[in-house]
Amino acid sequence: MTKNIAVIRGDGIGPEIVNEALKVLDRVAELYGHTFNYTDVDMGGCAIDKYGDPLTEAELKKCVESDSVLLGAVGGDKWNDVPGYMRPEKGLLRLRAGMGVYSNNRPAKIWKQLADASPLKKAIVEKGIDFIIVRELIGGIYFGEHKTEGNTATDVLKYSESEIERIGRIGFETARKRKKKLCSVEKSNVLDSSRLWKRVMHRLAEEYPDVELSDMLVDNCAMQIVKNPAQFDVVVTENMFGDILSDEASMITGSIGMIPSSSLGATSCGLYEPIHGSAPDIAGKDIANPIGTILSAAMMLRFSFDMEKEADAIEKAVSDYLDKGYRTADIMSEGMTLVGCKQCGELIIENLKGE
Numbered sequence: 312m313t314k315n316i317a318v319i320r321g322d323g324i325g326p327e328i329v330n331e332a333l334k335v336l337d338r339v340a341e342l343y344g345h346t347f348n349y350t351d352v353d354m355g356g357c358a359i360d361k362y363g364d365p366l367t368e369a370e371l372k373k374c375v376e377s378d379s380v381l382l383g384a385v386g387g388d389k390w391n392d393v394p395g396y397m398r399p400e401k402g403l404l405r406l407r408a409g410m411g412v413y414s415n416n417r418p419a420k421i422w423k424q425l426a427d428a429s430p431l432k433k434a435i436v437e438k439g440i441d442f443i444i445v446r447e448l449i450g451g452i453y454f455g456e457h458k459t460e461g462n463t464a465t466d467v468l469k470y471s472e473s474e475i476e477r478i479g480r481i482g483f484e485t486a487r488k489r490k491k492k493l494c495s496v497e498k499s500n501v502l503d504s505s506r507l508w509k510r511v512m513h514r515l516a517e518e519y520p521d522v523e524l525s526d527m528l529v530d531n532c533a534m535q536i537v538k539n540p541a542q543f544d545v546v547v548t549e550n551m552f553g554d555i556l557s558d559e560a561s562m563i564t565g566s567i568g569m570i571p572s573s574s575l576g577a578t579s580c581g582l583y584e585p586i587h588g589s590a591p592d593i594a595g596k597d598i599a600n601p602i603g604t605i606l607s608a609a610m611m612l613r614f615s616f617d618m619e620k621e622a623d624a625i626e627k628a629v630s631d632y633l634d635k636g637y638r639t640a641d642i643m644s645e646g647m648t649l650v651g652c653k654q655c656g657e658l659i660i661e662n663l664k665g666e
């Protein structure tokens with residue numbers, strides 16, 4: 312298969328971690344007979360320096376026309392004083408809007424080799440933590456009317472059936488590619504928008520008889536994520552609930568450098584990026600952990616290119632690398648072998664196996 316990937320290296324550690332992910336993709340292409348073509352896209356602080364704009368129309372067009380986008384991270388102190396409309400993060404918002412991605416998907420997975428890094432009790436971690444939160448990204452209370460009148464403020468939480476249906480489908484489709492368990496999270500005991508949410512999810516369930524749907528109130532879900540996270544496979548929820556729950560879920564895994572994410576819309580063209588930022592404190596030192604970006608590339612193969620075996624091979628290579636005791640500085644512990652960013656990429660490639 313031939314796929315065209317738009318590559319945004321960005322700022323700080325972005326270029327270092329993306330380079331390692333591209334090396335992994337190149338090796339996958341060799342082993343499985345694919346061709347990945349890369350188009351460089353400038354976004355963030357580096358684009359402000361070059362064009363005076365964090366994402367120009369021409370750069371955005373390259374992303375929209377690609378089969379998917381791989382992003383490192385953007386931002387840094389250097390651009391803190393630029394006007395708000397020109398900040399590096401504005402590039403990211405413009406990219407999401409321009410690509411029409413309305414679903415953000417974040418896995419919470421504990422690698423057994425890093426179980427000690429979790430703040431949860433060992434007995435809970437040992438049951439296994441491996442789930443994805445599918446969050447609606449461009450609707451709900453963040454996008455409703457915001458108003459302050461005198462000493463009263465209002466924020467409107469509004470969802471239409473079609474907005475719920477499109478994110479619901481992503482939830483069902485994601486569950487279909489995993490253990491086929493979908494938990495729909497809402498607050499239907501209080502909110503009308505949640506009652507509509509629940510109705511739409513149950514209507515969709517009829518089209519996905521192979522997926523087991525359950526409902527959970529958001530307050531209970533917040534508790535269950537720390538009490539018994541092993542029960543979850545895929546969680547689907549609205550924008551604000553998802554914002555809060557996905558941060559909670561990433562915390563229980565213990566390492567920010569290891570977590571990938573994807574954002575998807577109506578087409579298979581997705582945006583794939585690690586959840587961390589540009590880490591200016593460690594940029595250019597070859598010590599960043601590239602695994603969050605490498606696993607984002609694996610998500611791209613699975614969710615946008617339907618390359619299930621190839622995605623599995625990358626995840627297995629990461630697991631084998633950890634089994635052999637290699638660690639970048641952020642996840643280093645006693646008795647392990649310290650490696651840099653480049654070496655981490657190379658060791659993962661060594662562990663990559665073809666069919």
Ligand code: NAD
Nearest residue numbers: 384385386387568587588589590591592593599600601641
């Ligand atoms: P950060 O995620 O960049 O860093 C937080 C801490 O985690 C730092 O100590 C950093 O060294 C460490 N860290 C992060 N990623 C790591 C990795 N791969 N390997 C090892 N250690 C890692 O968050 P921050 O410091 O709050 O933000 C720095 C910049 O990144 C800011 O300009 C912020 O706006 C931007 N940011 C960008 C994105 C994005 O591009 N999507 C997301 C968040 C923050």
